[in-house]
Amino acid sequence: MSSRRGNTLKRGSDRLESALKATLALVSVALIPLSIWVGFAVGAAQSALADEQAERSTAVTATTTGASERHSTTPAEYVTAGSFDTAPATWTWNGTVHRDDLAVAPDTAAGTSVEIWVDRDGAATAPPLSSGAVTTAAVVSGMFTWFAATSLMVCAFLVARASIDRHRDRQWERELRLFLGEASRS
Template identity: 30%
Template sequence: MSSARWYLRALGRNPLVRLSDRLESLAVLAVFVLALLAVPVAMQAGHLAYDARMQTAVEQAHSRHSVESVVLEGSRGLPADFDSPAYVRVQWREGTRLRTEQVASAATVETGAPLTIWLDQSGKVVSAPLTATDAELGAVAAAVSVWVTALVGSVLASVVVRRGLDRARARAWEHELHVLAHNDDGWANRHI
């Protein structure tokens, strides 16, 4: 809390406050302002992502249908690599013919268990259509990522400004210490 007070005091009219302190305070204030201004932009990004995902969900709901199948060869235990799904062999009836195919399963499935699979209009096995919950989660992820990106960008810009100001202040101190150490009756401060 004391650093926040310092930044606010640096923006005041105190004649002892250096220009570099005022610039640093403005940079910190800009981070807070940009964080607030990024909220509506992030919300708009979330709304756009939600609309796009809901449109995809509606299209997928019209072009995909579920089929109940029976697992012929179940998965054996948990997969060693959690990034790759376990594949099981399933069988289902499509009209008058019996189809057998290998499909991805998110969970461990025993042989003989029923499993719902999704087919597109051509009969190809596809993933389940997006739901409204999927669209909401995607929208939240888009909004949060836009806001965090704006916040991180403004914080990094503030850090760059502060480092530049710190270097300038260090050079000013070095100059003053040099003048103090090598007192030449004011000749070092003489403007040419």
């Protein structure tokens, strides 16, 4: 005699757990296109930011006018101690000579050419985002989106499974009491 519901020894809680596992797997795979879309969206936004930064700044060559000096940072509550080197340098922008201390590699000698980025006024500024940084942001964002959503679903599955396991334990205890005849004594 065949059963319409499959294996007769398989409980409803077993079927529910199997359905939850299958749903978790399917949704996890279905999240891949969403994660790719998030990665592309972040990449486009970061690329636009890099283009905007590139329009507002220009690369120029500065020349150090003195040897580099090492500076130490003092540790703070969330910052570790470190060190960095700076050297006085000059560069020309739109016919005007500019002077400032620039971050340089350790042991940089006077007269060394250093490529820097300057803003529209000729002041030293941070370089625009590189294409590598844009790509990294896009990939990490996409991967994090998938990982975070999948992790939340796994946590929800584990909570549901714990509830299912408690239900199974109670059911086993009832059935064992009935089997042993303890139900009439209670």
